[in-house]
Amino acid sequence: MLVLLFLFAVIHSGGAALRSHAETRIGARAWRLIFAATSIPSAVVVIGYFLSHRYDGVRLWNLQGVPGMVPMIWALTAISFLFLYPATYNLLEIPALLKPKVRLYATGIIRISRHPQAIGQILWCFSHALWIGSSFMLVTCLGLIGHHLFAVWHGDRRLRARFGDAFEELRQNTSVIPFRAVIDGRQQLLWQEALRPSQLGIAIAVGVFWYAHRFIPIGSAAFLSSKLEGLLS
Template identity: 25%
Template sequence: MPVPFIKAATPRVGEGKGERIVLSLVLAAIFFTGLHLGVAGTRLRDRVITALGQGGYQGAFSLASVIGLVWLVAAYNRATYVATWGMLEWWKPLAIILMLPASLLVVIGLTTPNPTSVAQEGRLAQPPQGIVRVTRHPFLTGVGLWALVHLIGNGDVASLVFFATWAIVALAGAVSIDHKRQRLLGAAWEPFAAQTSIIPFAAIGAGRNRFEAGEIGLWRWGIAFFAYALMLVGHAPIIGVSPFPA
């Protein structure tokens, strides 16, 4: 799924200020990654909560996240185009295929109650259901897949920094959340972790769970497929690049 206002793979040109713009993108990537992996999933978070309270921490973290996101996207859109391997036309058919599971994971993950989501730890007492049977981090897995698909397809330095940042934050973030839940919840976390997996279908393949498509709900499937179709149709007019091979 595309991120709004991102000109993925469009040649970005610039003179004079090019180096400073690339530096801004790198700094934004470091800030965004550090915020989500160096604060949210570590004991530093506990210290900040002690100082500010839970509400204060959530407010400060949300504000910093918005600032980091806006900075990252703006810096990427302004970055000078420096080619690496160049845009890969042969990758586009594969990207179209891979973006279907990415869209399903993101949309269904966003709309499914999950003990790994913010303030939903109380659901640990309930058995995993729906997409959580497939992966306990569906949204982050979908974002990570989206980022990797675009990282490969967009062969320039700015895209490498931008999409690598999203891939690292999403995929390493899933591991970070697991560690945080284990540290804070202890034994209450272990049964849920044993029945589920980070890697999609790993727990199902190991016989620790089973796939129940009906639990996901027709409306979630419908919204996810609609979002995928919308992405294909809207990618060229919104992002500026056709997802289909020339």
């Protein structure tokens, strides 16, 4: 699992590092297609392997029968999605239907944390590690959190190189730790910014994932079967 996470990190973060150089040579749309064509399949492999092995190793704890655990896990997961996806990218830029652009965001979820994806991933890892409790899950979470902590540094470095003083101003007025900039007065939350189509999309996605969870055992079995067929052939 750590090998797969490392390879994904190299592909994803390495592709992000090459973005400015690649766009000047082949264009933003072409590079986005190449980046998506490598990142998305590698992510699918990581997710498939995780689903097939999430209970492997030693069961360190089992809290699944504790009253109130299920709604708490779903609440934490829903909150993690609110950090993971809104204001991070324009979905139409993934297939390059719109020209991909690097932007500085200072509104919405960025007021709470400058790196919402890292915070969302940490929340997701905490909730799922609490629920599953296996040593495999713990190692997976350590790998995911490690990658996203690196991405915090890497992302700031790339934005500083690209935007200079504009990024420094954004950095000074925001925080990585959630709500820190709000508490010390550098940011003010505006409820109007939460009323966006992306938030509705996240709510729909949470509902879809909740419904799809019942099919995870079937999908995991199919993934393992395809791996075995590939090895035998």
